Amino acid sequence: CGRGNAGQTNYGYANSTMERICEQRQKDGLPALAIQWGAIGDVGMVIENLGSNDTVVGGTLPQRMTSCLETIDYFLQQSTNIPVVSSYVLAEKLQKTSGSSTTSISLIEIIANILGISDASTMSSDSTLADLGLDSLGSVEIKQLLEQKYSISLANSKEIQQLTIKRLKEIDSNSSVSATTTTTINNTETKKTSSISSFDLSQLLPKDLMVLLNEKVKSNKYQHLFLIHPIEGHVEMLRELSQRLPITVFGLQSTNDVPNTSIEDIAAYYIKKIVETQPTGPYLIGGYSFGACIAVEIALQLPSIAQLLLLDGSHSYVATHTKQYRTKFNEPKHAEAAVLYAFLQQFIPNLDQKKILSDLANLPSYDARLLFAAEILDKTINIGIDNIILIAKRFHNKLLLAEKYVPSNKIPCQTILFRVQTSSEYSETIGDDYGLSTICQGPLQVLVIPGDHRTFLQGENVKILADQITTVTCNSS
Incomplete structure (x- = not known):
């Protein structure tokens, strides 16, 4: 509900009518609740047409979807019957104006404002937000603030309530340095990726189906790891990961002779090349994004696969x-x-x-x-x-x-999904295991890696991913 925007008189009038109905229902002892939302983030009109989660709309910032769900939960559990409530994130809370210049308010001042404390300096460094009286709704607001402005994600309101003022000061003091560092790293990686993927025709239209990404004379218990390309058709983005692994790694690429008729046909063709390189098992197979779909089918067709490593993908991820x-x-x-x-x-x-x-x-x-x-x-x-x-x-x-792909059977081997921490809106609809529990006969493990679908293969994130892969492959029975 809400007032609507200019040119939406009928919309605002309809919302107002709904609110009056909610008020009357509560007077009659019946359940009713109208929520006046501000701009909504992550999905919908603001994101698709106006920009990003940082876009200021009518003096407010888009409220992230996880925050909206937590807010609904709070409103539905309120002890007092209030028929009409509001939820929005004021953009003005993040800035203050001094003369003609704009300076940033500190994180501590913003939180003091949320807590209703007029003088932020009176808050003890050792006090937790729970000690200072933070309620559930305030937790939602602080959670969104930390996500949007400081790129810090906390799982629930309890974690937020246990934050100390000292820790929040550390976050605030490190934010400008971190932002500069992150920007530099991202710019460097963007330029690197651009120069690799945009101008090298041999990678965009690869001629070598099997490429050596990493060679180890003395490997772990597996002879090789075979990684299947993403939808781009080449494996260059997997090179840094491969070189951090204690095993010889081959990448399979989509060349002119690869069938284009079905996932099953592609998998069968790749299996021939894998067996030519490594005649006997046990096999270690991995796939990234679209490549995970092919890797799943390989696991159904090729005997003696010990482990299937899926890098932010599954049989249904792309679909x-x-x-x-x-x-x-x-x-x-x-x-x-x-x-x-x-x-x-x-x-x-x-x-x-x-x-x-x-x-x-x-x-x-x-x-x-x-x-x-x-x-x-x-x-x-x-x-x-x-x-x-x-x-x-x-x-x-x-x-x-x-x-079109639908697996014809269940995966018999151990499957490990390395899922990114920052998923897209579509990824969230298929569950934390990307639908793999429905097709896995063998054990399924899900590990969460920092970053999104691209950045989990870059910088510090790829180090974490490589360590996790090393751990699960070395410790498997």
């Missing part, structure tokens, strides 16, 4: 993304435009989404849309329009194959 994304579009031309836009974003992250989607959808055919996308990308990577069209077609075909 869940594509199916839910497809529901946003009523016509095939819009879905085709969205696929090509996603393809372009791999190389040009700062595209004008609305314009590109509109331009693509308004073209008369899929071939025309392909050519239009190729011409845009050719200005950036300059590898030839025909090559770009071929790469785009392979990208689209892999999406379709993953969407």
Whole structure:
């Protein structure tokens, strides 16, 4: 509920009517609750059309989805019957104005404001937020503040209530240094990724199906680890991870001779190459993202697999993304435009989404849309329009194959999913185990790695991932 925006008088009037109904129901002893939300983050109109979770809308910041759910829980459990309540995050709480210049309020001052303490200096460094009277709703607000402005994620309100003022001061004092460091690291990694994936035709259209990513003379109990490529078709993004592992690692890439008919056919083809390299088991197989889908099928076809390592992917990971994304579009031309836009974003992250989607959808055919996308990308990577069209077609075909794939049996071997801590909105709909519990006959283990679908393979995150892989492969029976 709420007042609506300019030009939405009917919307605001309808919400007001709903609130009056809630008030009357409570007077009659019946349950009713109307929540006046501010901007909503993570999903919906603000994120899709206006920007990000940091976009200021009408003096408020988008309220993250986890915060919304916790707030609903709080409102539903309130002891007093209040029919109309509000929940929003004021952007003004994060800044204060002094003359013509704007300076940041300290984290401690913001929290004192939330706690209703007028003088932040009176709070003892050893006091926890629970000691200072933080309630559940205040915990939700502080949790969102720490996530949005300090990139700190805490599991629940109890963890927040146990934070001390001393710890919060440390977070505040380190934030500017951390922000600078993170920006530098991310910029470096972005440039590195761009130079690798955008301009090297031998990687975009790989000629070698099997590439050596890491060689160890004395390995652990497994002879080799075989890693299956993501939807891009190459394994360059897995090189740093591979070189941190105490085992010889081979990467499998999507070359011209790889079948494009089904996941089952691709898996069968890769198995031949794996057995040529390592004639006998036990086998250690891994796959990243789309590659996890192929790795699952390999585990069904190839005997003697000891462990299956899935790097933020599963049999249904890509399919869940594509199916839910497809529901946003009523016509095939819009879905085709969205696929090509996603393809372009791999190389040009700062595209004008609305314009590109509109331009693509308004073209008369899929071939025309392909050519239009190729011409845009050719200005950036300059590898030839025909090559770009071929790469785009392979990208689209892999999406379709993953969407159709349904495992024919249950996975007999031990399966370990390395799931990222920061999941997309679509990943959250398939559960913490990405649907693997429904197809695993053998043991299933889920390990959470810091970062998102890309950054968990970079910087400090990839070190953690490599350590976890080393631990589970060395300690397995």
